[in-house]
Every structure is written in structure tokens, then in C-alpha cells.
Amino acid sequence: MISLIFATDPNHLIGKDNDLPWNYSEDLKYFKAKTLNKTVLMGLETFNSILSINGKPLPRRNLVVASLEPFSYPNVTVIDDLFKYLKQPHEEEIFIIGGKTIYELSFPYADRLYITHIKKEHKGNVYLNFNLDEFTLVSEDIRENLIFAVYERLK
Numbered sequence: 406m407i408s409l410i411f412a413t414d415p416n417h418l419i420g421k422d423n424d425l426p427w428n429y430s431e432d433l434k435y436f437k438a439k440t441l442n443k444t445v446l447m448g449l450e451t452f453n454s455i456l457s458i459n460g461k462p463l464p465r466r467n468l469v470v471a472s473l474e475p476f477s478y479p480n481v482t483v484i485d486d487l488f489k490y491l492k493q494p495h496e497e498e499i500f501i502i503g504g505k506t507i508y509e510l511s512f513p514y515a516d517r518l519y520i521t522h523i524k525k526e527h528k529g530n531v532y533l534n535f536n537l538d539e540f541t542l543v544s545e546d547i548r549e550n551l552i553f554a555v556y557e558r559l560k
């Protein structure tokens with residue numbers, strides 16, 4: 406199963422340069438709870454951005470990084486053919502964790518979406534093109550500043 410997990414504001418903003426436009430600890434906790442001990446797939450830009458912000462890759466996840474360039478990092482699986490990977494049968498839930506390029510390329514393969522809807526508009530420069538026409542809302546947790554929503558692809 407392929408799942409995308411991302412946070413977005415009402416204008417579909419997801420990034421500011423190579424970082425997030427906001428800092429909601431609730432959302433970081435949610436992200437951690439969903440992805441801990443799971444396989445997470447990200448583009449090289451997102452991998453490098455996490456590395457420069459945290460000084461290390463995301464701990465306690467099975468890390469997969471998509472790159473068309475030769476790249477290697479200890480304990481990271483590097484894939485150069487994203488579509489081949491997405492089309493393979495995956496028994497476990499694979500979490501796509503960004504960024505813009507990898508989300509948009511993976512969107513047609515997504516079975517489930519974990520979207521954190523940030524209620525307030527923010528400033529930034531990276532927007533995600535997506536629509537939810539082929540998805541149905543399966544759960545919603547409404548908080549003061551954000552909404553944790555889960556969608557599944559219509560059969």
C-alpha cells in the first residue's frame with residue numbers, strides 16, 4: 406500500500422525554500438507516530454533538508470531515497486526508478502514523505518493520504534498540485550489550529 410503524508414495550508418502551500426513554512430509540534434508528533442518503524446520514501450532534496458536541519462537522517466525508520474544521481478548513505482536504500490518502485494506490490498504501508506516532486510509523481514499511485522490541513526494561511530514558495538476527487542474522507546480529527554484527515558482512494 407502506498408500512502409502520502411503531508412501538511413498543507415488552505416492554498417496548498419507545503420514548503421518555504423527547503424524547509425516547512427510552519428512549526429506545529431502537534432503535527433510533528435502525528436508524523437512521528439504514523440511513520441515510526443515504517444518504510445518512508447523521500448526525494449533527495451527532502452533527505453538533504455532533514456539532514457541539514459536535524460544533523461542526521463530521520464531515526465528509527467526504514468529509509469528509501471529517490472535520486473537520479475549516483476548517491477549513497479549508510480543504511481539508506483537509494484532508488485533511481487520511482488515508478489518501478491511504486492508499481493511493485495508492497496504488503497506493508499509505504500509512506501511517501503516528500504517533497505513536492507516526489508509527492509506529485511507518486512500521487513496517482515496513492516491508496517491513502519494523511520493530510521494535515523493547517524487552518525491558517527502561511528507564507529512560502531512551494532505549492533503542491535493535487536485534488537481529492539478520487540478520494541473519500543475516512544477520518545478527521547479537528548484541533549484548534551489544524552485538522553488531521555485521512556483519505557482513501559475510491560474503489
Ligand SMILES: NC(=O)c1ccc[n+]([C@@H]2O[C@H](COP(=O)([O-])OP(=O)(O)OC[C@H]3O[C@@H](n4cnc5c(N)ncnc54)[C@H](OP(=O)(O)O)[C@@H]3O)[C@@H](O)[C@H]2O)c1
Nearest residue numbers: 411412420424448450451471472473487503504505506507
Ligand atoms: N509540508 C510537508 O508535509 C512537506 C514534506 C516534505 C517536504 N516538503 C517540502 O518540499 C520541498 C522539497 O521538494 P522538492 O520537489 O524540491 O524535492 P524532493 O521531492 O524532496 O526531491 C526531488 C528529487 O527526487 C529525485 N527524483 C525526481 N524524479 C525521480 C524519479 N523519477 N526517480 C527517482 N528519483 C527522482 C531527484 O533527485 P536528483 O536530483 O538527485 O536526481 C530530485 O531532485 C521543500 O520545500 C520541503 O519543505 C514539505
